[in-house]
Amino acid sequence: MQKTNRSLERGLALLRQLELKGPMTLSALARHADLPKATASRLLLTLGEAGWVYRRMNDGLFVSTLPQAAADTGPDRGRLARAALPYLVDLTAVTGLAADLTWLIEDGVLEVIESTREQQTSGVDPKVAGFRPSLVFSAPGRALLAACDMATRARHLAHVARMDSPAERLAMTRGQLAAELAATNKRGYGQRAAGYWPQSSDYGREPMDIAVAIGVEGCLSLVWPAEAHEAGAVAATNLTLMQDAARAIARAVRA
Numbered sequence: 084m085q086k087t088n089r090s091l092e093r094g095l096a097l098l099r100q101l102e103l104k105g106p107m108t109l110s111a112l113a114r115h116a117d118l119p120k121a122t123a124s125r126l127l128l129t130l131g132e133a134g135w136v137y138r139r140m141n142d143g144l145f146v147s148t149l150p151q152a153a154a155d156t157g158p159d160r161g162r163l164a165r166a167a168l169p170y171l172v173d174l175t176a177v178t179g180l181a182a183d184l185t186w187l188i189e190d191g192v193l194e195v196i197e198s199t200r201e202q203q204t205s206g207v208d209p210k211v212a213g214f215r216p217s218l219v220f221s222a223p224g225r226a227l228l229a230a231c232d233m234a235t236r237a238r239h240l241a242h243v244a245r246m247d248s249p250a251e252r253l254a255m256t257r258g259q260l261a262a263e264l265a266a267t268n269k270r271g272y273g274q275r276a277a278g279y280w281p282q283s284s285d286y287g288r289e290p291m292d293i294a295v296a297i298g299v300e301g302c303l304s305l306v307w308p309a310e311a312h313e314a315g316a317v318a319a320t321n322l323t324l325m326q327d328a329a330r331a332i333a334r335a336v337r338a
Contacts, residue, residue, distance in 0.1 A: 191242025223302035226273030
């Protein structure tokens with residue numbers, strides 16, 4: 084009887100867990116795959132070098148980068164993060180500010196895919212990968228809606244309207260959002276609504292950010308503690324850099 088390849092079986096077990104449960108820590112992966120942590124670590128290193136697994140910079144979780152099933156219409160988070168990370172890192176190095184990549188995962192729903200945020204004294208929440216910001220009040224949400232044509236924008240907002248968020252519905256029905264999107268197009272970037280600080284992301288200082296769209300699918304943001312800088316001042320210094328990085332990320336994602 085021919086023997087099977089034990090290392091291959093173990094590697095496949097790790098990939099299965101990532102496909103079933105989504106991004107996971109090394110410890111959780113090893114536990115669910117019933118492997119020693121050291122063995123799982125070596126296998127994940129090999130899988131990462133082969134381009135099958137990506138370890139997010141923002142929170143250290145492992146993400147599968149295997150081709151998705153045809154029925155799965157969501158974005159390939161690992162591929163997006165891998166393509167964008169060099170540009171996020173470069174932008175942070177030049178500006179001194181954290182950079183987030185946010186992407187549409189379905190109509191009306193954005194998700195933070197990767198970020199260069201780090202744990203800092205008097206900093207903003209460092210662990211944001213996987214967080215889903217408001218399309219109405221967040222900087223990336225506003226930048227994305229402003230970049231969309233009217234039909235696409237209406238489709239996204241129809242999804243938002245079905246959610247249980249009175250504040251978002253009020254902004255949509257009383258003209259506040261329309262006015263903000265017009266302002267977004269005029270100045271060239273989306274800006275977080277004053278006071279928008281979700282409870283799911285309330286660690287550290289109150290954040291402020293500005294965002295530029297990457298096509299009509301994603302956004303690139305710069306983030307900082309709100310008391311540190313005015314949004315207009317950050318934009319005056321860094322908007323061109325952000326736009327250049329957004330175009331580079333769009334090319335990298337299409338490659």
